[in-house]
Amino acid sequence: MPETATTNEHQAGAEHTPRWGMAIDLDRCTGCEACVIACHAENNIPLSDEASSAMGRANHWIRIDRYYEGEFPNIKVKYRPVLCQQCDDAPCEPVCPVYATYQNAEGLNVQVYNRCVGTRYCANNCPYTVRFFNWFDPVWPEPLELQLNPDVSIRPGGVMEKCTFCIQKIQRGKLDAKEEGRPLADGDVQPACVQSCPAEAMVFGDLSDHESKVSQWAENGRAGRLLEELGARPRVFYLERAK
Amino acid sequence: MTTLAQPIERAHDVIREDLLRPLRGASPLYLAVVGICVLIVAWAGYAWYHQLVTGIGVAGIRRPVYWGFYIVNFVFWIGISHAGTLISAILRLTDAGWRKPVTRAAEAITVFALMIGGLFPIIHLGRAWLFYWLIPYPNERLLWPNFRSPLLWDMTAIFGYVTGSVLYLYLPLIPDLAQASAHTQGWRRKLYRLLSLNWKGSDREWHALELAMKSMAVVILAVAVSVHSVVAFDFSMSIAPMWHSTIFAPYFVAGAIFSGIAALVLAMAAIRRFLHLENYLRPMHFDNLSKLLLLMSLVWLYFTAAEHLTTWYGNEPLENAVLNNRVKGAHAPFFWTMIVCNFVVPFILLGIRRLRTIRTAVICGVTVLIGMWLERFLIVVGTLSYPALAAAWGDYAPSWVELSITAGTFAAMVLLYLLFVKLFPIIAIWEYEHEAEG
Numbered sequence: 268m269p270e271t272a273t274t275n276e277h278q279a280g281a282e283h284t285p286r287w288g289m290a291i292d293l294d295r296c297t298g299c300e301a302c303v304i305a306c307h308a309e310n311n312i313p314l315s316d317e318a319s320s321a322m323g324r325a326n327h328w329i330r331i332d333r334y335y336e337g338e339f340p341n342i343k344v345k346y347r348p349v350l351c352q353q354c355d356d357a358p359c360e361p362v363c364p365v366y367a368t369y370q371n372a373e374g375l376n377v378q379v380y381n382r383c384v385g386t387r388y389c390a391n392n393c394p395y396t397v398r399f400f401n402w403f404d405p406v407w408p409e410p411l412e413l414q415l416n417p418d419v420s421i422r423p424g425g426v427m428e429k430c431t432f433c434i435q436k437i438q439r440g441k442l443d444a445k446e447e448g449r450p451l452a453d454g455d456v457q458p459a460c461v462q463s464c465p466a467e468a469m470v471f472g473d474l475s476d477h478e479s480k481v482s483q484w485a486e487n488g489r490a491g492r493l494l495e496e497l498g499a500r501p502r503v504f505y506l507e508r509a510k
Numbered sequence: 511m512t513t514l515a516q517p518i519e520r521a522h523d524v525i526r527e528d529l530l531r532p533l534r535g536a537s538p539l540y541l542a543v544v545g546i547c548v549l550i551v552a553w554a555g556y557a558w559y560h561q562l563v564t565g566i567g568v569a570g571i572r573r574p575v576y577w578g579f580y581i582v583n584f585v586f587w588i589g590i591s592h593a594g595t596l597i598s599a600i601l602r603l604t605d606a607g608w609r610k611p612v613t614r615a616a617e618a619i620t621v622f623a624l625m626i627g628g629l630f631p632i633i634h635l636g637r638a639w640l641f642y643w644l645i646p647y648p649n650e651r652l653l654w655p656n657f658r659s660p661l662l663w664d665m666t667a668i669f670g671y672v673t674g675s676v677l678y679l680y681l682p683l684i685p686d687l688a689q690a691s692a693h694t695q696g697w698r699r700k701l702y703r704l705l706s707l708n709w710k711g712s713d714r715e716w717h718a719l720e721l722a723m724k725s726m727a728v729v730i731l732a733v734a735v736s737v738h739s740v741v742a743f744d745f746s747m748s749i750a751p752m753w754h755s756t757i758f759a760p761y762f763v764a765g766a767i768f769s770g771i772a773a774l775v776l777a778m779a780a781i782r783r784f785l786h787l788e789n790y791l792r793p794m795h796f797d798n799l800s801k802l803l804l805l806m807s808l809v810w811l812y813f814t815a816a817e818h819l820t821t822w823y824g825n826e827p828l829e830n831a832v833l834n835n836r837v838k839g840a841h842a843p844f845f846w847t848m849i850v851c852n853f854v855v856p857f858i859l860l861g862i863r864r865l866r867t868i869r870t871a872v873i874c875g876v877t878v879l880i881g882m883w884l885e886r887f888l889i890v891v892g893t894l895s896y897p898a899l900a901a902a903w904g905d906y907a908p909s910w911v912e913l914s915i916t917a918g919t920f921a922a923m924v925l926l927y928l929l930f931v932k933l934f935p936i937i938a939i940w941e942y943e944h945e946a947e948g
Contacts, residue, residue, distance in 0.1 A: 385636015
């Protein structure tokens with residue numbers, strides 16, 4: 268019976284727990300910031316005005332860090348998209364007094380908005396500075412509130428938030444695969460940033476599957492991790508030519 | 511026998527009268543200061559209300575400086591609270607005779623500074639109304655707080671410290687409350703009798719009290735050291751540059767005792783002057799405290815030098831960013847002011863015997879408080895401004911809300927102290943009687 272087969276296949280799939288990871292090719296990144304825009308749209312990230320941006324209150328779960336090499340006019344700009352590195356030994360996790368952040372079975376550092384009381388200790392202890400705080404209850408100028416993603420909760424004022432690797436899209440990918448009675452395939456799940464990158468500089472997938480594209484990128488000779496010496500064991504790999 | 515007992519009895523009466531006199535009446539100056547303090551505290555209360563209603567964003571904190579004035583004030587006030595424990599517990603355990611007029615003034619500082627300091631971690635929360643989620647209370651969802659978090663250690667330590675220091679203030683008050691009850695009328699008489707737990711002064715009661723005070727002195731000493739170590743752990747357990755330091759715990763304890771003594775000198779000078787207790791708080795007491803302050807200034811300098819020299823010599827890029835900003839960057843004016851306030855001024859004014867007077871002790875008390883507040887500012891804001899990735903560097907300036915609440919806590923300290931000296935004898939009366947009997 269097909270129904271039984273579906274169930275079996277699904278169960279077979281469920282035994283395998285993915286370890287989500289990402290690889291970003293800095294030699295391909297053009298710094299266009301399409302990923303930043305896509306992330307904002309996908310994840311209901313509040314907008315900030317000029318004054319609060321200047322103050323340092325703009326929230327971008329993914330941002331493009333710019334580093335300049337050389338002196339004008341012989342200047343080279345290097346772009347580095349920085350998002351939550353989903354560390355395996357995440358410094359943000361043990362310091363939270365209420366367990367509002369922890370690593371789930373698939374390796375994601377998840378943030379439990381309802382549990383967060385806003386000590387902001389996690390943000391201080393994140394060496395990548397990729398955690399963001401809701402200083403106020405979010406408001407969207409009309410009619411932007413109509414484009415909010417129904418799959419993503421709106422965070423109230425006073426709680427921390429950060430990149431989730433688009434956990435809602437991971438969930439959707441799993442449900443779709445289950446419905447179609449097949450295991451989740453490499454490339455089924457595409458976070459908004461990866462999906463929107465015109466230079467195809469980003470790949471996302473299961474690091475425990477050695478055939479996956481992200482594993483192959485991560486094993487590339489150009490691959491390395493940001494602030495690897497701190498020992499947080501991040502799961503975002505950056506590919507760049509050695510100088 | 512009776513001829514010998516007569517003058518001692520009279521001496522008792524004089525001492526009792528001297529020390530109970532401040533409880534009666536209130537000068538216009540007293541009322542004016544109380545009024546001003548109430549206004550400032552009320553304004554700070556409004557500022558906090560505004561923050562609760564509007565959002566923590568009305569404070570000046572921002573990415574990457576997620577902790578600002580609130581945490582600076584927290585560490586500062588917990589530091590001040592170390593006045594009572596050091597002076598009182600150490601002097602009681604070593605049975606130093608000159609402690610008598612000093613201990614209660616110090617213990618009261620501890621209690622009030624803890625009440626004020628303990629509020630800051632709550633004021634600073636994004637959702638302050640949920641602060642009780644840090645408490646391990648039984649609940650239907652079986653949710654526990656995270657015992658691995660230094661913030662939880664912190665809360666546990668401060669709850670313990672508040673409880674202990676209230677007891678430690680209260681125990682030596684009991685015999686005085688009984689006396690005060692016998693020599694006052696009306697509601698005060700009832701209040702004092704209630705609080706004195708019907709103290710009769712029997713031998714059994716005295717033995718129990720002595721034992722309780724000695725035990726509490728030992729306990730409170732250990733608690734005090736651990737509390738400020740845990741406050742230091744809030745920073746040193748993280749991996750942020752110049753926070754992740756192994757000497758932070760003793761460095762913070764030393765700094766706390768240092769600022770605590772400074773606060774005590776100021777409180778004692780005010781008590782001496784305004785309550786006319788010159789016969790009790792004598793220059794000798796200020797001289798002894800000045801020497802302690804000088805000693806702690808040198809200890810503080812030693813720690814500060816060790817910390818900065820090690821970082822400078824280590825020459826690590828991430829730590830260098832913080833260090834350079836501190837000694838020659840935007841924070842340099844604060845850093846060098848701190849060195850002057852905490853070391854240069856006390857070293858000259860208290861180190862040279864000719865200059866060591868009550869007046870210079872007060873001057874040093876003020877500069878040390880300023881210097882120690884700046885130290886906490888440099889540690890909290892200095893590190894957070896320079897996270898590991900240079901692209902995320904940023905700065906911080908407080909908003910009117912943080913400034914108002916900060917001012918409010920200083921006013922609250924003065925206010926609580928003023929109310930305390932009107933309600934309870936600020937110098938332990940019975941300690942003098944013991945002396946007379948002994």
